[in-house]
Amino acid sequence: MLDPVLSHWLDAEAEALDLGHSDPQHVLSQLASANVLRVGISPQLGGTGGNLADALEVMASVASHSLASAFVFWGQRAFIEYLLHSPNTGLRERLLPDLLSGQLAGATGLSNAMKFLSGIESLQVRARAHANGWALDGRLHWVTNLRKSGFVVAAAIEREEGGAPFVLAIPDGLPGLQRSDDLELMGLQSSNTAALDFQAVQVAQEWLLHDNAKVFLPAVRPAFLGLQCGLSIGLARRSLQEAEAHLQGPRSGLLELLNEQKTHLEAQVDALKTGLLEGRFLTNPAALFNIRIALAEATASAVQFELQASGGKAYLCAHGSAFARRWRESAFVPIVTPSLVQLRAELLRQAKVSA
Template sequence: MGSLAVSRLAVDDVLPSASIADQVAVIARKNLAPQAVAIDEGTVYPDELLRRLGDVGAWGSHQPENGAADLRCAIQSIAALGEVCGATAFMAWCQNTLVWYASNSDNPALVAKFAEKFASGQILGGTGLSNPMKSFFGIEKLKLKGRKVEGGYVVKGALPWVSNLGPDHYFGTIFEREDEPGSIVMFLADCSNPGITLQPCKPFLAMDGTGTYGVQFRDVFVPDELILAETARPFVKKIRAGFILLQAGMGLGLIKDCIQIMDEVDAPLGHVNRYLPQQPVQFRELHAEFEKETMALARDPYNADDSYWRRVVALRLRLGDASVAAAHAAMLHCGARGYLKSHRAQRRLREAYFVAIITPATKQLRKMLAGDEH
C-alpha cells in the first residue's frame, strides 16, 4: 500500500476559531475527497492526512478530565470524514480508540509516554480488540497468550486483522496469561518490535487502504510500561461504551452521504424514484434520531447502568442496519449510473456492509442484546 503526502492547508482554509469538527470537515472536502477512491482501492494509506487531522485536534477531544469524558466532538469529526470516505472514518475510529485506551489506563508511565503522542497524531495506530471482544461473548477464544517475566511479559500468537497499522504504529490488544489461566492483560503492541510481523491481507471488498494486516507475535517482550491494564476485564468494561459509541460516527457520516446521493438524482429521476419504497425523507428522520441519541449517550461514556449499556448496543445495531439500508436505497435511486465504478454509490454500499460487520457485528450485537454474555 502506498502513501500519498497531503499538502498542508493554507491558514485561511482552517480558521483557528472553527470547531474541531468543522476543521475536520474542511480537510475532508479539500484533502480527503481527492484520495477517497485511491484509499478504497488500497493504493494509498493516508498517514499524512491522519497526522494533519491530529494537528487540528481531531484525536484529542475525548480524553478524560477529572473522571469524566465527552465523545461528542470525536464522533462528529468521524462523521465528517465518513461523509466523504468510509475507510478514513474507520481509521479515525481506530486512532480515537487507541487514544481512548491510553488515556484511560491506570499505568502512569504509559499515560505519560503515549497519551499525548497518540492524541496529537504524532504516533498513529489502531485497536486489536476484535478477537477479545468476541471472546468475551463466547464467539472466539483469545488468540494471544502471555507469561510473566522480569520487567513485563512475553507474548505469542497471531491476530488475523488489525487496522491503521504501519511499521512505526502501536495498537491495543489483550492476551491470556498461560501462567494464570483465565487472567487476561491488556497492552500496547509496538509494531516496530522485531518479534512482531505485519502480514498483508488478501484484498477486501472495500477499504483496502486502511493499513490492515495480520499480526504475528513471536515471543514478543512487552515491558511493564506498555501494560494498559494488568486486569483487563474491569478496564474493558470501563472503555467498552466509548469503543462502540465512537463507531457511530462511521454510520452517521455514511448515511448522510447516501441521503445526499438520493437528493442529487432527484431532479433527473425523481419522477420514477418516487415509486421506490424508501425515500430520503425517511433516512433524514432516522439520521436525526440517531444523531440525537448518539449525542445524548456520548456525554456520559462511563455510565455503568445496564440500561445505558443496552441503549449503546441497540443504537449501534440500528446504525449498522440503517447504513446498509441507506446505501441500498441510494443504489436503487441512482439506477444504472450508480452501477458505474466511477460513481460513489457503489463504494458507499460496500462501505456500509463494513459498518454492519465490524466488531461488534450485527449478529454479535443481537447476541449481546439477548443477554447471552460469556
C-alpha cells in the same frame, strides 16, 4: 464542520484510498493536521476540548467523505481512549503527544477482546510472566492502523499461569513481533490493516494498560463501539444527501420517504450521544448494541435509497463511481467487530439469562 483542506483531500483521495491506490501513510498525517484527533480531549492533555459526542460527530464527518479514512481515524482515536482510561499515567504521558500529532499510529487490537468479553471467542495472545514483564505468543488476525513507519497496538492477554487477563500496549519493532502484508480487502485497502504474529515477544511492565481486562474492557466499550458508530452515521448521511440531489421530476414523490429515513437516523444518533454522555451504556450495554444494529440497518437503507433515487445513472462509470464505493463501504458496516451477528447473538444470550 471539517477543515476545508481535509474535506477536499478526502474527496479527492476517497476512491484511491478505498482501492489501495493511495499511500496509507498519508491518512493519519492529514487527520492530525486538521486537529480532528484532538476533539473530545481535555486541553490539559493536548486536546481541543469537547466531549465524546463531539468526537463522534467529527468521526461521522470524515466517514461521509471516506470510510477508509474514518476507519483509520477510529483505530487511532479508540487507542487514545484506552490511554485516557488507563491508570498508567506514565504511559499516557509518554505516548499521547505523538498519537495526537499523528507521529505514532495507535491500533485498537481489541476486536478479539470485545468478542471474548461477550463469551464469543477466546483470547488469541498468551503471556508467560517473567521478572520485568511478559513473553507473548499468539496472533491477532485483523488489526487496522498498523502503519509501517511506527505503531503501538493494544491487546488483551491471557495469563498462562491463570488469573484475570490483562491489557497491554505493544510497540512495534520488538523481536518476535511480525506484521503481515496488508490484508487483501474488498475496499478500505489504504487502512494499514494486517495481522500480527507474536513469538516470545518480550514486553516490559511499563507497557501495561490495565491489569484486569474484565474491568477495563467494559469501561472502554462505550467509546470503542460508540465512536465506531460514526462510520455508519457518516455514510448514511452522505447517501441520503446524494439521494436528495436526485429527487426531482418523476422522483420527487420519494421526498417523504427520504425525510422519514433522515428522522429515523437522527433519532438513533441522538440516543447514542445521550447514552454516551450520561454513561448509560456502562451498565446497559444492550442499549448500545441495539443502537449499533439500528444504525447499520439505517446505513444499508440509505445506500439502497441512494440507488433508487439515482436510477440507472448509478451504473454509469462517469457518474456512479462514488456510489459504487459507498456500496462497498456499506457492506463493511455489518461485519466490523462486533458484527451484527455477534451483537444479536449476545442480545439473545442476555435475554435468556434474564428470562
